[in-house]
Amino acid sequence: SKAKLFDEKTDVKTSFKDVAGLEGAKEEVQEIVDFLKNPEKYTNLGGKIPKGALLVGPPGTGKTLLAKAVAGEAKVPFFSLSGSDFVEMFVGVGASRVRDLFKQAKEKSPAIIFIDEIDAIGRARGKANFSGSNDERENTLNQLLTEMDGFGTNTNVIVLAATNRADVLDTALMRAGRFDRQIYVDLPDVRERREIFEVHLRPLKKVADELDTEFMAKQTPGFSGADIANVCNEAALIAARQGKSAVGRQDFLDAVDRIVGGLEKKNKIIT
Ligand code: ATP
Numbered sequence: 001s002k003a004k005l006f007d008e009k010t011d012v013k014t015s016f017k018d019v020a021g022l023e024g025a026k027e028e029v030q031e032i033v034d035f036l037k038n039p040e041k042y043t044n045l046g047g048k049i050p051k052g053a054l055l056v057g058p059p060g061t062g063k064t065l066l067a068k069a070v071a072g073e074a075k076v077p078f079f080s081l082s083g084s085d086f087v088e089m090f091v092g093v094g095a096s097r098v099r100d101l102f103k104q105a106k107e108k109s110p111a112i113i114f115i116d117e118i119d120a121i122g123r124a125r126g127k128a129n130f131s132g133s134n135d136e137r138e139n140t141l142n143q144l145l146t147e148m149d150g151f152g153t154n155t156n157v158i159v160l161a162a163t164n165r166a167d168v169l170d171t172a173l174m175r176a177g178r179f180d181r182q183i184y185v186d187l188p189d190v191r192e193r194r195e196i197f198e199v200h201l202r203p204l205k206k207v208a209d210e211l212d213t214e215f216m217a218k219q220t221p222g223f224s225g226a227d228i229a230n231v232c233n234e235a236a237l238i239a240a241r242q243g244k245s246a247v248g249r250q251d252f253l254d255a256v257d258r259i260v261g262g263l264e265k266k267n268k269i270i271t
Helices: 023-037 039-043 063-074 083-089 094-107 134-150 190-201 213-218 225-241 249-270
Strands: 007-009 052-056 078-082 111-116 157-163 181-184
Touching (some): 023 039, 023 063, 023 157, 023 181, 052 063, 063 078, 063 111, 083 094, 083 134, 094 111, 094 134, 190 225, 225 249
Parallel strands (some): 052 157, 078 111, 111 157
Antiparallel strands (some): 007 078
16 A cells, blocks of 8 residues: 555644644734635735745644644645655655645645655755655755745645754745745743643543642743643543542642653653
């Protein structure tokens, strides 16, 4: 069977309500939602709709979530692929796969294409990396550039790409008419962590009344949205394991300890 090149989701349910904090980033992508919904409003005045935007920020901060929310809010299909899978799985055929992806997205336009870990494809040309052949990656990157240049401003396909290493990207990607907008998606501050806790408490069935999200936000400096989602889920599992009927404050604190332990271990492996 053929390995899956990309994922295509129609009827995306994710909305801006699911994305906590990130007010600045949400404001910027709101404009993209508006382009997708009312392209004529912009093109009638001679404006060119952007073709791409780069979401830049540390892991787990909600870049994928935000991209999906753009598709959900605009009610357009969401085509997604991971740069690293792409480079590993499609040796020799990367460029033709990129062509297929854009062809399909154009047929279903308006649409969003989301490329996670674009640095795996979009590293500066001519610089060696550790995975796979460079020529192959460069062909894939060149095809991506060609596709972005090739589709007209009225195609209504907008490409969002995520990276935590904007510094290693080939500058050709950032040229006008390509990913000429950069949107920063940073780690949450204490107020944003509180909002993220509130989003991820929603699916928990029984949370003890004593749980104070402001307190939890203060206990979790440096945590990403993904870490907080993890804490909430882990707290529910810890409470259930002990046969409790509701998830309480101590379960959340134990979950934080467990996640901090995990993060420390991860850092130890890296250093
Ligand atoms: P990576 O760079 O590792 O791919 P990412 O920035 O794309 O990470 P996501 O995959 O969007 O991060 O986040 C993972 C999960 O963490 C989300 O599905 C969501 O559950 C939670 N999350 C992250 N950020 C937020 C946020 N701002 N609001 C609510 N949930 C969040």
